[in-house]
Amino acid sequence: MRLSCLFAPTLREDPADAEIPSHRLLLRAGFIRPVMAGVYTTLPLGLRTMRKIERIVREEMDASGAQEIRMPIVLPADPWKATGRYELYGDVMFKLTDRHDRELVLGPTQEEVAAPLIAGDLPSYRDLPINVYQVEWKYRDEFRPRFGLLRGREFLMKDAYSFDRDEEGMRESYRIMYEAYERVFERCGLDFVVVEADPGQIGGGVNHEFMARASVGEDLFVECENGDYLADTEAARPMAPEPAGEGTEPMVEVDTPDTPTIEALAAFLGVEPSRTLKCVMFDVAGRSTAVLVPGDREVSVNKLEKLVFPAKVRVFEDGDFEARGFVKGYVGPQGFGEDVLVVADHLVRGGRDWITGSNARDRHVRGANVGRDFRVDRWEDVVEFREGDRCPVDGGSLRIGRSIVVGHIYQLGTNYSAPLGARFVDEDGTEKPYVMGSYGIGISRIMAAAVEQRHDDLGIVWSKALAPFEVVVLVANQDDERVCAEGERIYRELGQMGVDVLIDDRELTAGVKFADADLIGYPVQVVVGRRGIEQGSVDLKLRATGERSSAALVDATRAVVDLLASAP
RNA sequence: CGGGACGUAGCGCAGUUUGGUAGCGCGCAGCGUUCGGGACGCUGAGGUCGCGGGUUCAAAUCCCGCCGUCCCGACCA
Structure with a gap:
């Protein structure tokens, strides 16, 4: 390909509307242009x-036995109502009506299409398992699209759906996809981690997220400094502390005027917040529930909701305190009746002689101890994760990493096949719903994630696998016939050797070509110029390291191929 | 949906406070000189100042409404 013929408009200045590196650089380097938010x-x-990303995905999907199909994007709304996702997605679904006033949606994923599809033509267990996939545009009317391709309303996704006769088969299909995904992201050159993720509201089964590390990522995960533990922030289960043992102080009440918050209390008494015991009140399915955590920690409502699911959790409002006889800001667990459920975080075992509320205004107690002074019904993990918590594997320090979710795989079970009536005939002659899995990869998101991971002040630094071209032949003196001829020769020879090569044959000064080459980020640059030719050489540059070298003109093509082989 | 900012030439911006001929840089076109890290000179084209309404002799500028874009938050496979 000739750059003089390619529509690749680069921008000298940063676009005003782009903040993060991938958005900024994909615009500047001429990879994308905005149409609307x-x-x-x-x-x-x-x-x-x-296309290079798609090719990697297709090769790995095909190799794992999946079959490519193409499903429509414009879909009837009814199946989405049947599975409950019409309501669940709510305004995030693009909705439209046709001329007959039929309700339609634009597909945000396609479980509702894939399940009936397989059920329609594949009634026997003998035909299972089956795994179909497609690469198609997906539509989600995000509350807040942002970060360019990272959170768009239209995005390219590979979605796959597996169909098995039983749970065991589903787990095997899932394992095969898991391994295929690892290969895909390795081949894309991404620095990624896999974490077992939070089971969502629907689906509810085992699922893993493949996360590309990125400082701008919206998704957080927890990892051990020693690299032996990874988890979703909501799923992280830090190591419980050593029990602190029996209390040594008697429990006494103290006057603490105007100290309804931990902060005020700790300041008044001159102690660390971690010495105090926070007692947060919730309504769980109508029952008053006290959740105990050290004063310097926060209760994770999300974790509490999971503990008591399907019961509904509601934080106490002012009226609840009064109506149920609690004193807001001065609640302590001492003397609670059996009607109050007392849940304590494991961290509470690590402390003793607590300072906590006295259940009377402007008064707290000191020396409160578990067992002797108050009871705990359930010991659970209910604190919000904090950096520095101990790793459950080796006790190392845990920290939070930011990432971009580029793949997500789910064991769906019969959550979709059952409500949609997607059944097959099993060996015993009865009809059963398929046991399904679903598997997504964000193709367009990988492109952005790769730029986030690989860029510098000059522009993008593509890996060989994803670069739009592997090599650019940069003609430094376009007005010099000898220079042009040598550039063309090297360009032609590289093409014949199967290298994905581009020649910058534009009538521009060398400086512009250099700047564009660095911005667009081809892995290897070959500079053919008058200066070199007079000495019988060309210059090579490896974009990833900035390392420059030269090669004999006669040997240039082979030198480029060798350099490319060494490129990341 | 809550909070904030912005909208003037293809791109980046000034001008709005204090109403009075619409500007700068880059890019683009022509000519000439340059030619290995975003060259230089001369000439030139390019504008419903986001849209609608209002105030005024006069609105990019003041007032009202709307639309769009971005950022923070909430939400989320």
Whole structure:
């Protein structure tokens, strides 16, 4: 390909509307252009990179036995109502009506299409398992599209659906996809981690997220400093502390005027907040529930909700305190009746002689101890994760990492096949719902994630696998016939050797070509110029390291191929 | 949906406070000189100042309404 013929408009200045590196650089380097919030046109360079990602995905999917199909994007709304996702997605679904006033949606994923599809033509267990996939545009009317391709309203996704006769088969299909996904992200050159994720509201089964590390990522995960533990922030279960043992102080009441908050209390008494015991009140399915955590920690409502699911959790409002006889700001667990459920975080075992509320205004108690002074009904993990918590494997310090979710796989079970009536005939002659799995990869998101991970002040630094072109032949003196001829020769020879090569044959000064080459981020640059030719050489540059070298003109093509082989 | 900012030439911005001929840089076109890290000179094209209404002799500028874009938050496979 000739750059003089390629629609690859680069921008010298940063676009005003782009903040994060991937958005800024994909715009500047001419990979994408905005159409409206969260919707982009993919330009030739962007399309080439996108196709390379797709190719890797297709190769690994095909190799794992999945079959490519293509499903429609415009879909009837009814199946979505049947599975409950019409309501669940709510305004995030693009909805439209046709001329007959039929309700339609644009697909945000396609379980509702895939399940009936397989049920329609594949009634026997003998035909299972089956795994179908597609690469298609997905539509979600995000509350707040942002970060360019990272959270768009239209995005390219590979989605796959597996169908098995039983749980065991589903787990095997899932394992195969898990391994295929690892290969996909490795081949894309991404620095990624896999974490077992939070089971969502629907689905509810085992699921894993494949996360590309990125400082701008919206998704958080927890990892051990020693690299032996990874988890979703909501699923992280830090190591419980050593029990602190029996209390040594008698419990006494003290006057603490105007100290309804931990902060005020700790300041008044001149102690660390961690010496106090926080007692947060919730209504759980109508029952008053006290949750105990050290004063310097926060209760994770999300974790509490999971503990008591399906019961509903509601934080106490002012009226609840009065109506049920609690004193807001001065609640302590001493003397609670059996009607109050007392849940304590494991961290509470690590302390003794607590300072906590006295259940009377402007008074607290000191020396409160578990067992002797108050009871605990359930010991659970209910604190919000905090950096520095102990790793459950080796006790190392846990920290939070930010990432971009580029893949997500689910064991769905019969959550979709059952409500949709997607059944097969099993060996015993009875009809059963398929046991399904679903597997997504964000193709367009990988492109952005890769740029987040690989860029510098000059521009993008593509890996060989995803670069729109592997090599650019940069003609430094376009007005010099000898220079042009040598550039063309090297370009031609590289193409014949199967290298994905581009020649910058534009009538521009060398400086512009250098700047564009660094911005677009081809892994290898070959500079053919008058200066070199007079000495019988060309210059090579490896974009990833900035390392420059030169090669004999006659040997240039082989030198480029060798350098490319060493490129990341 | 709550909070904030912005909208002036293809891109980046000034001008709005204090109403009075619409500007700068880059890019683009022509000519000439340059030619290995975003060259230089001359000439030139390019504008419903986001849209609608209002105030005024006069609105990019003041007032009202709307639309769009981005950022923070809430939400989320």
